[in-house]
Amino acid sequence: MTTRERTWSIAELAAEFEVTHRTLRHYEELGLIAPERRGTTRVFSKRDRTRLALILRGRRLGFPLEEIRRIVDMYDDQPGRVGQLRYLLGQISDRRADLEARRRDIEDSLAELAELERRCETDLATLRGNRAVPARSQDTPSRTSV
Amino acid sequence: MTTRERTWSIAELAAEFEVTHRTLRHYEELGLIAPERRGTTRVFSKRDRTRLALILRGRRLGFPLEEIRRIVDMYDDQPGRVGQLRYLLGQISDRRADLEARRRDIEDSLAELAELERRCETDLATLRGNRAVPARSQDTPSRTSV
DNA sequence: GACGCACTTGACGTCGACGTAAACGTAAAG
DNA sequence: CTTTACGTTTACGTCGACGTCAAGTGCGTC
Known part of the structure; x- marks a missing residue:
């Protein structure tokens, strides 16, 4: 049986990265992250965390979210x-x-x-x-x- | 008689720095620059040019204009x-x-x-x-x- | 003196990046 | 069974940084 990967709730991730829930939902709307759902509740994976870290660094550097998305997506393009x-x-x-x-x-x-x-x-x-x-x-x- | 310093019109400065007139007026409203007036017309001095260059660099780095103003003002504080x-x-x-x-x-x-x-x-x-x-x-x- | 040109001052519009309030679901705790 | 905690969607509000008219002024020229 495959090792259960750690996941995070929206509150946990928000606290860890010091952003609001709203911000995370906003990023999902824009397609910057795509957390799974357990029912209706968002479940964030390690991958989401990684992407979030990248997104926030892009934000610190003053990039618009649209551009950030394109950049972050670069890394996932097979x-x-x-x-x-x-x-x-x-x-x-x-x-x-x-x-x-x-x-x-x-x-x-x-x-x-x-x-x-x-x-x-x-x-x-x-x-x-x-x-x-x-x-x-x-x-x-x-x-x-x- | 004191050497006449070169000045610039709003159009000249806008062209040189590739910004719009509106942008320059906006910066004046916020107190980032303070061009003289010949009648009602703005006359930009070398000092204004210098400040504008700084402002735009700050902008490229993603600083909010309010903060940029405080920073640029640092240099003028006697x-x-x-x-x-x-x-x-x-x-x-x-x-x-x-x-x-x-x-x-x-x-x-x-x-x-x-x-x-x-x-x-x-x-x-x-x-x-x-x-x-x-x-x-x-x-x-x-x-x-x- | 009418024309064009560069300039001016409002003032409302827009766009990105969220904030915020309303209304509701779910599940454990008292 | 209600309260509390945590989560959800929908939707309108806000704030910064300008864009975009509208309407007017001053000035050299034809």
């Missing part, structure tokens, strides 16, 4: 024929380009944050030394970050 | 007193933590993408060799990416 595989490889390359652009944005932001921090530290040191803080140019946020 | 500086340094550290978390998400995603790609390549090679493609476990997207 790569039947060569055409499918080629298509998948194309998708992968697209997504990689996107992610790398985001990473550049983040790196830039972090660099500028560091720069701003450095300036703050020196200003602070100057103030501690009771010397006047040099007024910095206001019209050009010399190098900023987001 | 760090008057020590308390201000300390506060700013705190903000900086918060933002860095956020960005670094995002970066981790991205790194993870890229790693999993690479893994998926590798599997695709081998499958493709297998198909080319006219051998059967090994069916992979369907219920556990072995390791996925977003």
Whole structure:
């Protein structure tokens, strides 16, 4: 007899991932997850958990749910024929380009944050030394970050 | 006489940054930018351009406009007193933590993408060799990416 | 002075991502 | 047998980030 796989209720999954029931149902409506049913009640499998983790990471990165679905589905597509595989490889390359652009944005932001921090530290040191803080140019946020 | 600084019309800025007029006005409403006025017409300065670039980077990273405003404003706050500086340094550290978390998400995603790609390549090679493609476990997207 | 062009201010519409309330089912606990 | 806990569907509400008219202004030109 096959080892009974662990399952989760909607409440358990919601608590674990810190989302609401509504969110999980919403994701089901959009086809992002497809929990089984025991009667009318949703039963979440390990697979659903995995997908949910992916979905939430996509969400943290600011992707729209529609796009997230396409991406998550990439991993489940049984790569039947060569055409499918080629298509998948194309998708992968697209997504990689996107992610790398985001990473550049983040790196830039972090660099500028560091720069701003450095300036703050020196200003602070100057103030501690009771010397006047040099007024910095206001019209050009010399190098900023987001 | 002070060197006349270059300015931009709303149309010029919109074209350059590939946003609509509406978007720029919206950002003004929210206090993200504050172009001067020549009569009733908006006149954008270098400073506005700089801020806009920051705003759009924040947007690409998926930050809400309200938060973007607070961040962009960080750079314009004249760090008057020590308390201000300390506060700013705190903000900086918060933002860095956020960005670094995002970066981790991205790194993870890229790693999993690479893994998926590798599997695709081998499958493709297998198909080319006219051998059967090994069916992979369907219920556990072995390791996925977003 | 009428025309076009770029610009303005409302103000309502839309779309995604849920929030929230209403009304109901099921099953164990008091 | 009712209460409590947990679950369900349906459906309207909300909020952010704009889109999309409508109606008007200022200005150089034909």
